[in-house]
Amino acid sequence: MPGTSPNPGSEPELLIAAAFAEGIRLFNAGAFFEAHEAWESAWLRSEGRERMFYHGLIQAAAAFVHLQRNQRKGAQLLYEKSLDKLQHFSGEHLGLQIGQLNSDLAAVFADVLAESPETPIEGATYVARAPQISWTPPKAQASTEPVVRPAVVKQGFLNDDSARQVSGK
Secondary structure, eight states: OTTOOSSTTSHHHHHHHHHHHHHHHHHHTTOHHHHHHHHHHHHHTOOHHHHHHHHHHHHHHHHHHHHHTTOHHHHHHHHHHHHHHHTTOOSOBTTBOHHHHHHHHHHHHHHHHHSOTTSOOOHHHHHTTOOOOOBOOOOOOOOOSOOOOOOBOGGGOBOHHHHHHHHOO
16 A cells, blocks of 8 residues: 555655655755655655645645746645645644744745736746745664674684675585
8 A cells, every 4th residue: 555654664664755855955946846746756655644744745846836937826726725734734744844834835925825816927036935944854763783794814714604604504
């Protein structure tokens, strides 16, 4: 089942985490379409609240894509869809300061929403005000598994027991 991860640190979880981090990096660099694509990868592998969270981020990025294209109506619609999802999160979520992001997005889109969807727009003025996402990535966990290295004798040769462990004989 998509998004099902039997244990933290599993391959699906690692793919989601990598896509999430890449989306944040791209969004902060102003590469909104690419951020949308990265987060879509996380969204497709997730479920429940996390799926809604990623979908909200995707729609926020897509709203900025529409602003880049001077498409007020598309920007308004996607921002409103994003808001419908992201407003369910506050404070910090997955290390992302979602409360701050919601406030920053609202400040940018207040003026966009104040106009009729058919009013021409110079999207670059709004894109220049795009927020930077504040995110604290989780700390890498140290491996609890011991590192097994074969015993080495003088001059770099393996002793008999170590040679058997390495060769399996």
